Amino acid sequence: MDGACFRETLRTRRRWPDVMAIWKKDIRIALEEERHVRANDRDYNERFSYADNRIKTAKYNVFTFLPINLFEQFQRFANAYFLVLLILQLIPEISSLSWFTTIVPLVLVLAITAVKDATDDYFRHKSDQQVNTRQSQVLIKGKLQNEKWMNVRVGDIIKLENNQFVAADLLLLSSSEPYGLCYIETAELDGETNLKVRQALTVTSDLGDDVAKLADFSGEVICEPPNNKLDKFTGTLCWKDNKYSLDNEKMLLRGCVLRNTEWCFGLVIFAGLQTKLMQNCGRTKFKRTSIDKLMNTLVLWIFGFLICMGIILAIGNTIWEQKVGSDFWEYLQWKELTINAVFSGFLTFWSYIIILNTVVPISLYVSVEVLRLGHSYFINWDRRMYYSRKDTPAEARTTTLNEELGQVEFIFSDKTGTLTQNIMVFNKCSINGKTYGDVYDEFGHKVDITEKTPCVDFSFNPLMDRKFRFHDSSLVEAIKLEEPLVQEFFRLLALCHTIMPEERNEGELVYQAQSPDEGALVTAARNFGFVFRSRTPETITLYEMGQAVTYQLLAILDFNNVRKRMSVIVRNPKGQLKLYSKGADTILFDRLDPSNEELMFTTSEHLNEFAGEGLRTLALAYKDLDEDVFDEWMKKLLFASTALDNREEKLGALYEEIEQGMLLLGATAIEDKLQEGVPETIACLTLANIKIWVLTGDKLETAMNIGYSCNMLRDDMNTVFIISGHTMLEVQQELRTAKEKIMGPSKDKFSSGLDMEKTELYSSDSVFEETIIAEYALIINGHSLAHALEADLEQILVDVACLCKTVICCRVTPLQKALVVELIKRHKRAVTLAIGDGANDVSMIKTAHIGVGISGQEGMQAVLASDYSFAQFRYLQRLLLVHGRWSYHRMCNFLCYFFYKNFAFTLVHFWYGFLCGFSAQTVYDQWFITLFNIVYTSLPVLAMGLFDQDVNEQYSLRFPNLYRPGQLNQLFNKRKFFTCTLQGVCTSFILFFIPYGAFMTAVRDDGAHISDQQTFAVTIATSLVIVVSVQIGLDTNYWTAVNHFFIWGSLAVYFAILFAMHSDGIFTIFPNQFPFIGTARNSLNQKIVWLVILLTTVVCIMPMVAVRFIKADLYPTQTDKVRLLQQATRKQGPQEQNLRRVRRTSSRRSAYAFAHQQGYGELITSGKNMKVPTSSTSTYPLSSPTRGLTGTSSVKNSGVNDTTRDQTETYSTGFRRESDQSQEVTVEDLEAR
CATH class of the missing domain: 3.40.50.1000 (HAD superfamily/HAD-like)
Known part of the structure; x- marks a missing residue:
């Protein structure tokens, strides 16, 4: 429950940071240059007004929810636009529509968003409460007391027990483990589930769990101000007239969990919103798609088009009132306010803005988000992107x-x-100018290593790793002959690292490596007789050819991305000081003694050979240190390690100073195989x-x-x-x-x-x-x-x-x-x-x-x-060519249909304006206007946007060039927008004028005139619903039961609501809202009405059908051709696809970069002998380019021996394709197949 609660708090904090709290926090941080924290002294610490430990991720309360949430929602353009329309509709002089035509869709959108926000905020309140009321043992007035987290203050000393969450950012003081060690899990901070080690200063670890000593502890910490750097902390502890350097390896951050440690004590440094966890909970940069940007532009264009239509109709009204309107004054008397024709036109402009407002789609953005959410779930649910070995599914971490x-x-x-597996295998090495790792036959010829090649026998070593494989027995012979440089080579590998050993059941020795490279190197040293057995903060113990040897560990010169090397300084049992270093070749070569020039040249050639085989290379060097020089250097190191300013730069300069004049030992080569x-x-x-x-x-x-x-x-x-x-x-x-x-x-x-490139690529006749x-x-x-x-x-x-x-x-x-x-x-x-x-x-x-x-x-x-x-x-192929292509295709079709539908629906009023004296009268019934977008036509287009497929997944992968239309923005662009809106304009024209012309002289079955306004409205509305339903049927390529249900269901709902609104019962209940009793029944009982609906539908749809057939026949796209092939294959029934096998030649080579995390060396120096498994963490290559490669060079037909083999890959989608990327497949080949 605690872990789930904390994760929910973290997620919601990332989603909705508390604005005012962050603002106040930033003010304090901006004023704080360094932090002073005194242990067990609340009065002193409160003078600095540090944040308390309460967190608040909730945005609203009962009283503020409605105003704040509405304020946020009306900052969106579409919502604000419809709010303005609603206000205009309340003005009787300009409103031709009832208020509910706008307020119903607006309230629906606002309500959906508000419910979602309220639900999220409820869980945030719940999470805040659960986290803030957690109990923690705080040392107050010499006694440990249970306090709620929210009551913890900076400077308090807290006791943590095993499996407890860390309440605030703490300086570790002592623990139940030897050397002041403790183990933490940081999954809530960085997502890593491996345990990490922290260690207290020796002077504070002696405090143990003695409450009296801890209560008397009065040390003062001077450190950096609050920041969001999870991997960095710089500070100094001042206690008893001494200063002690503090770094991140002595900190327990809020969000961590104490593991495998009975208890520990810590001093609160940062609390609440100033903890590093909360500092990292701000919003991430919002990424917008190109379609998003285009939609925003198009909505503005539509709004401009709406203004233009309003101006045209207003001008028409002004002219009509001046020339014709005066004839109607006796029958339709104006109020004095509107006698002026120009002013009448002004009012008419706003009336038409209200009537034509549906041309700006209020539900567009909500619908788009629904589609994106659905597409994201499809990615998460794709079993073909699930990696069973690690139980890892694909995850869409964004929906936008x-x-x-x-x-x-x-x-x-x-x-x-x-691209590679990041599983390293020690493959070859160069020691003192001689290479090891290749296998030769009795004639001295190099032999290719295969699975059948015999491995070296390591049975002489009882501590060997049985999984280790090596094939060159000469290296074992050199070890057994006790060649000094060979032994020094493996001694360096066994000493110069940050690995932690763990002894599991039955004496099994397991290495917990910070990087896969180090694990491979130390494992190699282990098998060749130099076994890294254990370590303490001050020592490293090796078993050298069966003999236990303990080295005093004096310093670790840590790795970083600039140094690209790491070194250790040790004292061997003979009292000699040694510096061992490993790193990128060019980095180490620049720091070698001049006497190594010849060996450096030879080793460089070996490094180039190793790299040429795709192996990851590393150079090794060592140095004998003078005692006096080292003592003087060590004093400088201790001073630099306690500096608050530029500590890393000062340490780097000292590392550089000691790492000069080294002697080259050799180089290693590690293989990293390609992923499947x-x-x-x-x-x-x-x-x-x-x-x-x-x-x-x-x-x-x-x-x-x-x-x-x-x-x-x-x-x-x-x-x-x-x-x-x-x-x-x-x-x-x-x-x-x-x-x-x-x-x-x-x-x-x-x-x-460059500009012509895309067009030329896509203009090819053959798909x-x-x-x-x-x-x-x-x-x-x-x-x-x-x-x-x-x-x-x-x-x-x-x-x-x-x-x-x-x-x-x-x-x-x-x-x-x-x-x-x-x-x-x-x-x-x-x-x-x-x-x-x-x-x-x-x-x-x-x-x-x-x-x-x-x-x-x-x-x-x-x-x-x-x-x-x-x-x-390899899952990237499916993510792009299947999910990506489908999502783009679905979204584009959805947008084209959405704009077409809205234009066809709205512009009928525009044409009607020319025949009603520009009087801002509506064609449709007001309830039809209200329900058209949110009931009658919303679900079919969503079904198409969620489930449609132009071609299935097998053909999407089989023909990758189907992906190109998306790259060229061909399916939705400004031209496509104008095309679909033009279709909507033409549809609206046909929808209006065919019924208008038909009803001018038509009569009912009983001889009465049929051309009343309500019959006219029902006919157009019914035609519209049928036309847009048929159109979406034509636009749908892949039919599911959901598509059928939504399309036929929407039509059924339309007719049900239509007859209900014109029924006797609804008139009896709401006579003012539904006055046209029996209109639907009387209208749809007439044959001529159905003939008009049929004629209108055919005239609207047939041109589009004809255009599509002509284009598909005369100018087929790539998708058209593949879809035709798919249909032909489906008709033929399932059969084996005998794709021809293609033989290709390729140069099969391997791959390469040394990895290590900065800062881990100091952790080892301070004595963190890990006793639980840890997996590798973030790494960075530690290699360097080969010397002497300058100028422009070209490689032509390198002449490497080609290996010819059949390459046919069977994909998880159930089809086979040739891996030769240059193969050309023609339409004729496919037709023949």
């Missing part, structure tokens, strides 16, 4: 972007964990004219090989351009060279080529003809990209990149990923999608129009920041 999924032109993808179905998915999306850019932190060679592995790069490509310049001039020249090679010297051709822009690829390094993103070069970068079939950016930072996405958004009118799985992908995901998170090995940060999430990259 579904149709945008059908318009994506650019996909920006991370590599590690997104990645090459096929990329090939299919490429056929859909979606450009896929890979943005990775890997080395250039690795980036190229992941391209070959995914079929993004092929040996038969014309040229692969490599942009690796180090200066702006070099990058500019390389881009210009690439541009000239692609486009030739003609600048005119280049300037026009199955695959066209590519050019067989070129662009690969650009991170340092070159930094120059290319400058204002002077960004345009040429966009031009060249968009003309290449494949773009890969390597060695990029998280910020550069976001900048690349922003660049395309700014220069190309295209929908962008970013997909990733780690914290380093969050900025890219938030920048793109659509963000997709992969729930993988790197935590949940990407998922939490995303709009859609699932477990495997």
Whole structure:
């Protein structure tokens, strides 16, 4: 109950932040430069007016709900517009309609929204109450007392027990675990369910659970002001004339849950709205689709059109009153107020604005939101996007972007964990200039490693990991021969990391790795005889070839995205000081001793070979430290670690100082395999004219090989351009060279080529003809990209990149990923999608129009920041080509029909104005006007918008180029809007004038004249309902029982209400509201009325039917052809589709980036030996480009041995397709099949 309650509070807080509370909070934070908190001293702390621990996420109370909610709703243009109309209708001189014609639909919309808001706020009140009244043990006046959370204050000391939620942001003081450790779950903060470790300062952990000592504790914390950075905290504890450095690893944040720890004590630093949890609960940036923006524009145009119609009819009224109206004064005497004809025209203008108001659709936005919600549920319910291995379904985390999924032109993808599995395997290594990992036969020839290749026997090591596989026995021999550098190599791997060991049942040793890379490296060291066994805050214990050896851990020089390396300083049992470091090759190479130049050159060649095979590489180095130098450096480190200002910069400078003059040991190579179905998915999306850019932190060679592995790069490509310049001039020249090679010297051709590209692609006669822009690829390094993103070069970068079939950016930072996405958004009118799985992908995901998170090995940060999430990259194909395309198709058809229906309904009054002296009289009965949009025609169009399919899912995936109309905005644009509104205008013209002409001379069956106004109105209304129902039947491609029920049911409801309103009974009850007794019965009993209705329906519908048949026969679209094929296949009955198998050649290569989270080293240094499983968290590549790669280079037909194999993928949708992306399928082939 507590967890569910807290999650609900968090969700509702994100949805509806309390405006006034946040405003007051921001004022306090803006004035607060640093925070002073004194333990056990409420009087001192209250002087600073810190926030209390009460939270309020509810927006309303009983008295404020109605005014505030109505105020919010009337800030929407449509609601305010109809409110103005309602006010106008209360003026008798201009109102031709009763007030209920406007108030009924308006109140319905307002009521639906108000009920939803009230329900949400009720649950917010309930959650607030449950959270604020939770009990917590607070140390007050020397005693532990149970207090409600809302009564907790900054400076209080709180006792937490196992499985309790943390009440506020606490500084951990002591715990029941050794070394002041405690374990927390942060699922409410970052979505990660793995346990994390926190540790108290040694001086406070000695307080234990002694209440008397804790009550006497008077330490003062000086720290940063409240902020929303969950992974960062900077502060200092002043106690007993000493200062102690505080960081995030000593904090327990509100929203965490204490796990596997009997008790702990903490000092409240931030409370209530100033906690980091609540600081992160603001609104996220609202993403709007291109259809949203277009709809807003069109609604304004419609409003302008309404004004124009009102002006035309007002002018007509003025002229009519001047020339004709005076003849009627004897019969229809005016009030003195309206004798002036001009003033009569002015009043008529407002009258017609009221009558024609339905041309602006009040229910449009509500209906659109209903459709989007339904489309989101379809994604959530799709079993073919469910990953059973991790019990992870697809999730639409937003309901506003579904149709945008059908318009994506650019996909920006991370590599590690997104295209690859992020499951690392130690594959090869280089030690002192010699490589290990390859297998050779008796003749010295390299042998391909397969599943049948024998593995190395590690039976000499009783602590080996039985899952580990290695095939080169020479490395084991080197270990057994006790070669010093080989042993030092694996000793470094066993010492330089942040892994926590856990001993499970029956003595099983399990490593809890912060990153998959570290897990693979330490596991390799374990199998080769250097077993990482345990750690304390001050020591690391290894079993070196069966002997226990304990090293004193003196410092961890932590990893970050700038350093791209981590180091440890240890003292071995002999008393020697050692620094061990691992990181990106170029980063470490710049810090090596000059005597290593020859070894560095050899190792660089090995690194290039490893990267060429798609392996993730890492360089290793070490250094012997002088005792005096280290002591002096350690003093500087302690001083920098307690600094409040620029602490990270000062620490970074000290790390740089000690990491100079290292000696190279070698390098490692780790394999990260591709996810299942990645090459096929990329090939299919490429056929859909979606450009896929890979943005990775890997080395250039690795980036190229992941391209070959995914079929993004092929040996038969014309040229692969490599942009690796180090200066702006070099990058500019390389881009210009690439541009000239692609486009030739003609600048005119280049300037026009990009604009014509989309149209040319889609104008192909054959739906199955695959066209590519050019067989070129662009690969650009991170340092070159930094120059290319400058204002002077960004345009040429966009031009060249968009003309290449494949773009890969390597060695990029998280910020550069976001900048690349922003660049395309700014220069190309295209929908962008970013997909990733780690914290380093969050900025890219938030920048793109659509963000997709992969729930993988790197935590949940990407998922939490995303709009859609699932477990495997291959599901992206179905998300876009099925759900995205359907959503776009359904939304466009819905909007076209909606505007058509409203114009056909409303403009009948416009034509009637010319025949009634522009007197603002209505054709329809007022109740018909009220019910038309909300009862008679609302459900059929919603059914079409929810369930329609132009082609089924199998054909949507089988023919990816059906996706292109969405990219070209072909199904709903300004031209399409004018077409459907013109159809509505013509329909209204026919609806009015055919009955008008027919009834001019027509008589009833008994000879009486038939042309009374009510018969005329019933005829037009009935014709309208039938016409729009037939039209939606024509627009529906995929019929379900729901469609039938809603269409036929709406017609039945219309006739039932029609006869009820004109019945004797309703007249008896409401004689003033329903005066036309028996009109429906008398009218619809006449044959001529039904003939007129039939004629009107046929004349309205037949032109559209004829146009559609002619277009489908003479100018068929891609969808028309595929639909025809689908229908033909259905008629033939189920049969095996004998698609021809296509043999293709490809260069099969592997993939690559080292991952580690900043800040974890200090956690280890302070002694957090984990005893519970933790999964990997956010990571970032730690590799660097190969040295010496400069200038523009091109790769032509690389000559790598091709492997020929059949590639036929069986999809979960039940059909088979060839994976060769260059295969062309013609209409004739399909007809033959």
